[in-house]
Amino acid sequence: MVNFKKIMGLLSVFIFIFVNSFGNSSFTLICSGNYFGEYKNLDKNYEAIKSIENSKKKILKIDIGNNLTENNDINKIFYDYYNMLNFNINFLGTEELEVFIKKNRILNKEYISLNIDYKNIEPYKIFNIDSVNIAIIGITDVYDSEIDNITNYKAELQKLLYKLENKVECIFVVSDLSRAENLDLIKSFSEIDIVIESGKNINIESVIKTSKKQYILPVNNLSFYDIEYNKNGVKMYDSFGHTITREKFVIQNSYEIDIDYYDGDISFKKIIDKEKNIIDMKNQVIAGYNDQTFSKQDMIVGDRVEIVDNIAKKMSYYYNGDLVIAPSYVLKSGMYKGLYSEYEIDNIFSNDKILVFYITLDDLKKLIMESEKNRGTSKYLYFYGLEKIIKKPKYKIITFDCFFKDYQNYIGDKYNIREYGIKDILRRGLYEQ
Known part of the structure; x- marks a missing residue:
C-alpha cells in the first residue's frame, strides 16, 4: 500500500530544496x-x-x-x-x-x-x-x-x-x-x-x-x-513529517x-x-668615515663631514695615481661622517668601472676649463688631489668609464678599464691599510 504521508513528506522536502536553493x-x-x-x-x-x-x-x-x-x-x-x-x-x-x-x-x-x-x-x-x-x-x-x-x-x-x-x-x-x-x-x-x-x-x-x-x-x-x-530561520520537514530548522x-x-x-x-x-x-645589505655595515669597518655596536656618528676626499685619497694611493676625477653622476648622493651599509653604498655610487689613463698638463688644464663650463650639469667633473699636484710631463688619472661619454678625446689610446668599480672596492675592503 502506498504511504501517501511519506510521499508528501518527500515531495515537501524536494519543493523546499528547490525553492530555497535561491539565496543559498x-x-x-x-x-x-x-x-x-x-x-x-x-x-x-x-x-x-x-x-x-x-x-x-x-x-x-x-x-x-x-x-x-x-x-x-x-x-x-x-x-x-x-x-x-x-x-x-x-x-x-x-x-x-x-x-x-x-x-x-x-x-x-x-x-x-x-x-x-x-x-x-x-x-x-x-x-x-x-x-x-x-x-x-x-x-x-x-x-x-x-x-x-x-x-x-x-x-x-x-x-x-x-x-x-x-x-x-x-x-x-x-x-x-x-x-x-x-x-x-x-x-x-x-x-x-x-x-x-x-x-x-x-x-x-x-x-x-x-x-x-x-x-x-x-x-x-x-x-x-x-x-x-542557508537561509536563516527556514523550516523544513523530513520524510516522517518532523520539523527541522536548518542552520x-x-x-x-x-x-x-x-x-x-x-x-x-x-x-x-x-x-x-x-x-x-x-634587508641583509642594510644590516651589514661595511664602510666607515675613518677608513675602517665597524659593527653596529661600534658605530660613531658626529658632525657632518664629507668623506669623498678621503675615499679619493685612498683610490689614488691604491692605484698609485696622481689625480682622481669623478663625473658628477658617479656620486648619486652625498656621504657624511658615519657608517655605510652595502645597500647605502649601492645608492651612493653608480655602477661604473674604474678607468685609468694618462694626460698631459696642458690637456688637464683644458679639461678643467671645459668642466667649469658644465657646472650644474651631469658633465661636471670633481677633481680630487688637484691642490697637491706637482709639475711633470704626464699625470696618471683615476676615474670611471662613464668619463668616455663626454670627455673621450682626452683619454687617448693608452687606458685601462678595471673589472670592478668603487662599490666593489668598498665591499672588498681594499682601502684598509
Missing part, C-alpha cells in the same frame, strides 16, 4: 595574516593559495592583518604577497596601526576597521556571492594605545548593524581582540555569524561553535574554510594547509629573495 551559497574562505614581519614561509603560502584557487570556483580572501613592522623593506614583501594574490579584504590589525598611524605614514591601500576614525580606513565592505550579501567588519584592538581617533567598538557596531539591517544576509567580523572579548562580542550581538580571529593572543584550535550557532574561526598565518550558507551556516571542512608540502612559487620566491638581499 557555498564558497571557500581563505584567511591569511598574523605574520608579524616573519616572511620565511610566504612563498609556500602563496603557492598553497594558488593551488586552492585552481580547485575552487568561489573564493573569498581576507587579509586578517598584523603583518607589518617598522621595516619598510619587509613590509614591501607583504604588499607584494597580498596584491599579487588579489585579496578581497585587508584588515587593519594592531601592527598596521603602529606602522601607519603612530609613525604618521600614509596608507597606500584600503583597510577596514570599525573603531578607528582615520583617512582611507573603512568600517566594513560588502561582498556578493551567489546573490548572498556578506558584510565583512573589522575591529582593531587599540584600547591600550595612546593614539587619537579611537571609538567605542560596541557603540559603533550597534550603529552599523542598524545600517546593515535588511541589506545583508551574513555578517563576518575580523577581530584582533582577545578570545574572551570575541566570545563576549558574539554573545552581545546575535546578528554576527562568524568572528575571524587575528592577533598575538589567539588560541589556534578547532573552530568554536556557540549554542546560538555562531562561529569563531582562529587563523595562524594561513587557514581555509569551506562554508555553506544558517555549515562549516564543512576547516583545515590548515601543511605548508611544508608545497615547493613554493618560483616567481614570488624571487621577489622574497630580492627583498631579503636588500
Whole structure:
C-alpha cells in the first residue's frame, strides 16, 4: 500500500530544496595574516593559495592583518604577497596601526576597521556571492594605545548593524581582540555569524561553535574554510513529517594547509629573495668615515663631514695615481661622517668601472676649463688631489668609464678599464691599510 504521508513528506522536502536553493551559497574562505614581519614561509603560502584557487570556483580572501613592522623593506614583501594574490579584504590589525598611524605614514591601500576614525580606513565592505550579501567588519584592538581617533567598538557596531539591517544576509567580523572579548562580542550581538580571529593572543584550535550557532574561526598565518550558507530561520520537514530548522551556516571542512608540502612559487620566491638581499645589505655595515669597518655596536656618528676626499685619497694611493676625477653622476648622493651599509653604498655610487689613463698638463688644464663650463650639469667633473699636484710631463688619472661619454678625446689610446668599480672596492675592503 502506498504511504501517501511519506510521499508528501518527500515531495515537501524536494519543493523546499528547490525553492530555497535561491539565496543559498557555498564558497571557500581563505584567511591569511598574523605574520608579524616573519616572511620565511610566504612563498609556500602563496603557492598553497594558488593551488586552492585552481580547485575552487568561489573564493573569498581576507587579509586578517598584523603583518607589518617598522621595516619598510619587509613590509614591501607583504604588499607584494597580498596584491599579487588579489585579496578581497585587508584588515587593519594592531601592527598596521603602529606602522601607519603612530609613525604618521600614509596608507597606500584600503583597510577596514570599525573603531578607528582615520583617512582611507573603512568600517566594513560588502561582498556578493551567489546573490548572498556578506558584510565583512573589522575591529582593531587599540584600547591600550595612546593614539587619537579611537571609538567605542560596541557603540559603533550597534550603529552599523542598524545600517546593515535588511541589506545583508551574513555578517563576518575580523577581530584582533582577545578570545574572551570575541566570545563576549558574539554573545552581545546575535546578528554576527562568524568572528575571524587575528592577533598575538589567539588560541589556534578547532573552530568554536556557540549554542546560538555562531562561529569563531582562529587563523595562524594561513587557514581555509569551506562554508555553506542557508537561509536563516527556514523550516523544513523530513520524510516522517518532523520539523527541522536548518542552520544558517555549515562549516564543512576547516583545515590548515601543511605548508611544508608545497615547493613554493618560483616567481614570488624571487621577489622574497630580492627583498631579503636588500634587508641583509642594510644590516651589514661595511664602510666607515675613518677608513675602517665597524659593527653596529661600534658605530660613531658626529658632525657632518664629507668623506669623498678621503675615499679619493685612498683610490689614488691604491692605484698609485696622481689625480682622481669623478663625473658628477658617479656620486648619486652625498656621504657624511658615519657608517655605510652595502645597500647605502649601492645608492651612493653608480655602477661604473674604474678607468685609468694618462694626460698631459696642458690637456688637464683644458679639461678643467671645459668642466667649469658644465657646472650644474651631469658633465661636471670633481677633481680630487688637484691642490697637491706637482709639475711633470704626464699625470696618471683615476676615474670611471662613464668619463668616455663626454670627455673621450682626452683619454687617448693608452687606458685601462678595471673589472670592478668603487662599490666593489668598498665591499672588498681594499682601502684598509
